[in-house]
Amino acid sequence: MTGKLLLVTILCLMGGSALAADVLEGTYNVTAVCTAVPTGTQLGSIESCQYYYVCQSSGPVNTTCQSGYSYDYKKSSCYPSSQVECYYGVENPCQGLNGTWVPNTSVCGGYYYCDNSVCRSGACPVNQVFDSTTKACKWGSCTTTADGTEGTVLNSLCDVVPPGFYYGDTSNCSTWNYCQSNSSGIFLHTGTCSGKQTTFNVNGKSCDYKSSTDCSRVTGNGMSSAPVSCDTNGAKKADASVCGTYYVCTNKQWVATYCASGYYYDETQEICVLRQTATPIAGCNRCQYASQSFVNAVDSDNCASYYYCNKQGVATSNTCPDDHFFNESVQGCVTSTEEVLAAYVKSNGACKGATVDGSDSTDATEATTVKE
Template structure:
């Protein structure tokens, strides 16, 4: 019995190490925001002034400042707490203050506290259509900035409360949307005239660039469950999965470049993983056309754009879709393709007569896939700057 328990513990530990849970602070999804910024960016915490996160390729890594120091997300360093403006996790936001001044309510961009020395002497909200501006020490016209998440409970009401200023960063809802934080903490947003905002370079580009739209995901609301530790694949995002905590399924995310494999209940490299049927294989794709999950003939594929896929198409009868070649290939090669391409796991050459082509099948006259009008025009990434928006790629 002890041996079985030890084996189970080892297996659970291995699974946790292989597929990490998303880092959450209330409704602030730190893991998600890390996909919106360049690798190496540091993000502030909304639970504690002494904590911060470093965004790595495998997700956020939590760090802490030394005793007596607080994290300054604007300067990206720890400084003496008396010199850092931070109000997160403080029972008394007036602590350490001298004289009379106003400080923000961090859970409501319209909210403020009035400090008389280090005592709270009053609190309230700015009028409708106004928000509190700490630097100006007054209410100013403007709506509260929106984030890609919701705002129930402990929440991030403004990305510019944790993201450093003077940098462009992306959205998880739309591939060509960008955000920008000015030094005063004002959050602005816009869209690229091209098909994608490239997080790694901070410029506008095209969705054909490797990983350009990997951050764009659509996660369904978790359902209730009662078996603690039970795993469930995400129906729409191949790199996501759920773990039951005994009451509800909690969203988790596989490491960068991997999908949740429904056969092994583990995270496996994108090419080898056997994903949930119907999930979006445009995530982490490096080619414009990809295999749809198909365990019958491996003859379906779709075009990737802005991190999303178009309608499913079929290869001509007697052929399968080869993602590496970006073409429909003779069915005889399927036996060597399926062992190394999990999207087609279980597919085999049929023994009966060939089936008639489907309504969206490719022409039998040409086996090579042509992107046609669906393919965005390509261009160099030499930016030409424009005021108020990130650089756009110049066209050849």
């Protein structure tokens, strides 16, 4: 089973394998993810379409679908293979396909263009991953770069965790994750608990009062949020999803570091800056630490992109009409003129570089979408 490392003796339990310590599939730490979801949650595999894991108190249990069936992690059940879109462990993911794109599961951000059953490889730009649902590149990061990958690559937690519920994280007791499914695909949202309820309760799927037992999952063993190895000690990089988190290369390993409450990691200055003035990485969730329901998305083009933030901090993306930009202070889209927009950009880092006619960079659709 390529890429899988079983670090302890396998215990046989009634048709499944109960694995007592870290189970790794390429860059996917199955055991770590299991500690961050409620007991009984089923997780997909990134090595085979035929099996999945059931998270028990003793660890993940490997379970296999019956012959001719594949596991659909979105529905947490096995279905006839012809009804499941899965590419893990498949010898030729383009078999029988033409004029479409499928993921290259062994390369971070990799994909294949299917040309009459022949795979033509390609890769998304830096800081983007391939979304098999939309068949397009989107903002995100993998656990490792293509050069450092051994086996399969987990592009996103939402490739193995079913959508529709909140779950925790192994790096911080206050952090929660949520996989949101809509017509455009499945998107990972990350936030932190605040106020008096600063601890995320995994089994309760919500923020709760601080408890030592709730934090036992915080082991520092990463799930999928950042590259594992790095070359230059002291180097920094932003987290693709959480604006207030960044990574510092320490002893050749990326170590998660957190800005103080109300601060974001500014990519241009490489320091934590007050949320409103910071220019974080494009695509991170600016609902973090927001006090209002509508916030700017990072948009250096024309400042027209914004998010609606629900009470849990999950962001839903929106765009202002033509010739308008989003003004967070007035909570709405306003008419865009050079003078008005320039004044707004000065004190709102999310729109740094934005102009009425758009920046000189490549059109966002062309830059992030694999076109048919």
